[in-house]
Amino acid sequence: MKNILMIFDVPFPFVKGGGQRRLYEVGRNLSKSGYKVSWLTFNAWDQKKSTIFENNITYIGTRKVPPLYNSKGNRNKSEPIIFLFDILKNILKIRKYDYVWVAQWPLVHLIPLIFFSKILGTKLIIDWWEVWSFKNWTSYSIIAGFIGYCVQQSTLFFIRIFNIKVVTDNSLDYKKLQPHIKNPKLLLNIPNGVPKDEIEKANLQFSSEYFDVVSLGRLKNHKGIDYLIKSINILKEKYNLNLKVAIIGDGPEKDNLVELANELNIIDNITFFGEIESPSNVYGIMKNSGVLALTTHNGGGGNLTLLEAYGCSLPAVAFRVDEGIDEDLIDNGKTGFFVESVDAHSLADGIKKITENKEILSKMKDCALKKSEHLSWENTTNSYDNFFKS
Secondary structure, three states, rough: OOOEEEEEEOOOOOOOOHHHHHHHHHHHHHHOOOOEEEEEEEOOOOOOOOOOOOEEEEEEEEEEEOOOOOOOOOOOOHHHHHHHHHHHHHHHHHHOOOEEEOOOOOOOHHHHHHHHHHHHHEEEEOOOOOOOOOOHHHHHOEEEHHHHHHHHHHHHHHHHOOEEEEOOHHHHHHHHHHOOOHHHEEEEEEOOOOHHHHHHHHOOOOOOOEEEEEEOOOOOOOHHHHHHHHHHHHHHHOOOOOOOOOEOOOOOOHHHHHHHHHHHHHHEEEEEEEOOOHHHHHHHHHEEEEEEEEEOOOOOOOOHHHHHHHHHOOOOEEEEEOOOOOHHOOOOOOOOEOOOOOOOOHHHHHHHHHHHHHHHHHHHHHHHHHHHHHHHHHHHHHHHHHHHHO
């Protein structure tokens, strides 16, 4: 039996998110293939127990999960340093494992793991989901962004020097990572999976209302939900299209978004569900919807929400941006449309293309579902298993 240690600051299912969902799904499937799986992370479960065994994964908590976001809804800048400190405290323990599989974020912990994996003779695999440009880093914060960019480039330098295996989840970042990997065999693109069993159990009774458009995710400014709300107003005023929208998720921008919907007098068109704990209820809403609006304009290359939407027969409308969703994930005109400009009018045109013609919508729904058929967490896990052993 092979021992594998997964490292990520937040654990699924205790903290929702695409990155931790990926580790969770692959980890529990690896346990069915003869692996003993552990996860070193912040403790987001019962605080009285530092270690628990659940879903065939041993969760090892370093401390109570610190605040992930500050009062403004931005990432807490001290959290990566806290996680780095916890990794350093536990770093000698990695020698007990055959494989150490670590996620990219929060980034600062990777260089020590690279060095100690070589010293201790442990096989290290890094999941690297996003390569950010200097402009992207500094758009968040000049000083912190500059430091983040330097850490990113230094880490990529050591990955190349020490021949570390790297996995990404999309072809966009695969291309960005290629110059940093000496041996092409050490870099692999493994797409996310689709939880088909959970989608089949979707609770269609959770909301009986049909939604023309659905949006999912944390309500942050870079998620672009304001563009969606404005586009619905444009479609109503310009084309007399009275579309119904479901917005699933919570975050610091929620009050501003509700206020915007009220100002535009379209609050009756939009249902703000907030965060929904049950995936069955989320998939129920998605199955009762027409199109997914992916309005993020920064990050999300291997977007898990998009793949889940395909599993629910949902085509997508998304912004085409340099550091956004992987273009290979949307077959333009078949499983959705890319919008060329990041603005409400362009988004409105994209939504209109799909929703106003029921025949086009039906064909796109069929294409979306077909695209999801070869995507499963079992296939994703098999790819990891082979890569670990290669």
